[in-house]
Amino acid sequence: MNFNASRLARSAVFAALVAAVAGCGLPRSGPNKREIFAGSVQRQGDAFVVSVNERVTRATSVVPALGFSSSFLNAGVVGSDTIRPGDTLGLTIYENVDDGLLAAEGVNATVLEEVQVDGDGFIFVPYAGRIRAAGNAPETVRRLITEKLDAQTPDPQVQVRRLAGDGATVSVVGGVGAQGVYAIERPTRTLSAMLARAGGLAIPSEVARVTVVRGDHEDEVWFEDIYRGPRADIAMRGGDRILVEQDTRSFTALGATGTQNRVDFDTRSISAIEAIARVGGLNTALADPTGVFVFRNEPEEIAEQVLGRTDLQGTQRMVYVLDLTEPTGMFEARDFVIRDGDTVYVTEAPYTHFNKVLGALTGTLGSANSLDSLAND
Known part of the structure; x- marks a missing residue:
């Protein structure tokens, strides 16, 4: 009876310890x-x-649904030769006489470099006056200058070159190789071409998001969608702002x-x-x-x-x-x-919690036995 009572007592103590440790x-x-x-x-x-x-x-x-609205998708490609306010033109005027209006003595050609299109869209050409350039192609401007000069010098020949598209530019910032302001020219008339001009991506393409801000409108698209569907490769417009950034989710x-x-x-x-x-x-x-x-x-x-x-x-x-x-x-x-x-x-x-309880309990009992042994010694 004493043995059973002792065993029951030890079981009760063990159960109490388990409950205490578990709590x-x-x-x-x-x-x-x-x-x-x-x-x-x-x-x-x-x-x-x-x-x-x-x-x-x-x-x-x-999943985040990104894409361009119809106003972006339906915008046509800008003509690469269309002149805009702020553009820079180069003019060469040939005169069919030895002593021309513009050319120096003994020279029959006059070169006018970096002729700036003003804010109203005009350029000034000596003896031809103010010529409307904005909204016209170089060929149209050539014809207008020729008509103005024809009455003053015989059979003038005019060349007009669009040197820089400062009036139709796009700014590209964020995760690209070369942030900056780029002109809309023949090779950079679409979004994909403009991104390539800016050095391509400097972030993983799988999580690259491209935002285009045009006036009061702003739309966003996944970078990979620009190449998966041709409609997402929208045409650029002067003043567009492009932001390339990594997904923040x-x-x-x-x-x-x-x-x-x-x-x-x-x-x-x-x-x-x-x-x-x-x-x-x-x-x-x-x-x-x-x-x-x-x-x-x-x-x-x-x-x-x-x-x-x-x-x-x-x-x-x-x-x-x-x-x-x-x-x-x-x-x-x-x-x-x-x-x-x-x-x-x-x-x-x-079972993990049970193992933790058991580990804590056996550790506690081991420490108690060690202290008891030290006390007996």
């Missing part, structure tokens, strides 16, 4: 499944906890994963399974594959689709649950799209 704040990576579900709206919490299935995946598959991975970190998007879209892979996958010593959660603030319209409701107001806190052990679990994780600002959290397996 202590043992180290862990975050909440367990039970605690997350306890925060659901169904249990008087403030978040909707939803298991991911095909319908949920379809409703939440939202990111998600955070926490819990029983290989690493816990903030991760930038390196492709247009990332699935849940890809997000886990980017942080080293599940920690095989800790992770519970039935407890993969995605925390997100969901817009009202998407939340209503997911929940099948029409009475929600404003952004909703949503917790999406993925069970990788289900027959279709890996497929659902492969198809579920991660969005900007998401938190991907993997819970620890239940």
Whole structure:
């Protein structure tokens, strides 16, 4: 009886120690499944906890939709020879006499370099006066000058060259090889050509976003779409501003994963399974594959689709649950799209907590035995 009583007493003490240690704040990576579900709206919490299935995946598959509006797409290519205010022209005038109006003695040609088109669109040519240049091609300007000079010198021959398109320029800044202001000329009349003129991309093309500002309008497109569809390679206009920047979206991975970190998007879209892979996958010593959660603030319209409701107001806190052990679990994780600002959290397996309790308990008992031995010595 004494032996049984002693054994029962030791069992009771052990159970008490287990309960005491389990009640202590043992180290862990975050909440367990039970605690997350306890925060659901169904249990008087403030978040909707939803298991991911095909319908949920379809409703939440939202990727930033970028593209140019019709005003950008329908703009025609600017004629490479059209002169604009601010352009610089070069003129050469040949006279069919030895003593001409413009040429020096013994020379029958006069070269006028860097003739600036003024703000009103005119240039001044000696003996021809003010000539309308803006809106005309060099050939038209040549004809106008010839007509003006024809009455003063016999059979003048005129050449007009557009030297620089300072009046029709585009500024390119951001993630390009050479930021600067570039003229719209024959080789740079489209967006792709202008980006090439600026040295191409200095950031990964997969996550490069190109913004074009034209007057009061601003549109954005993925860099790769400029080459995938010819319509996205829009025509340039004088005064356009082009900004090339890297995608700033990111998600955070926490819990029983290989690493816990903030991760930038390196492709247009990332699935849940890809997000886990980017942080080293599940920690095989800790992770519970039935407890993969995605925390997100969901817009009202998407939340209503997911929940099948029409009475929600404003952004909703949503917790999406993925069970990788289900027959279709890996497929659902492969198809579920991660969005900007998401938190991907993997819970620890239940046995992990038990191991921590047992380790803490055996460590505590070992320390107590050591102290007892020292005291007896």
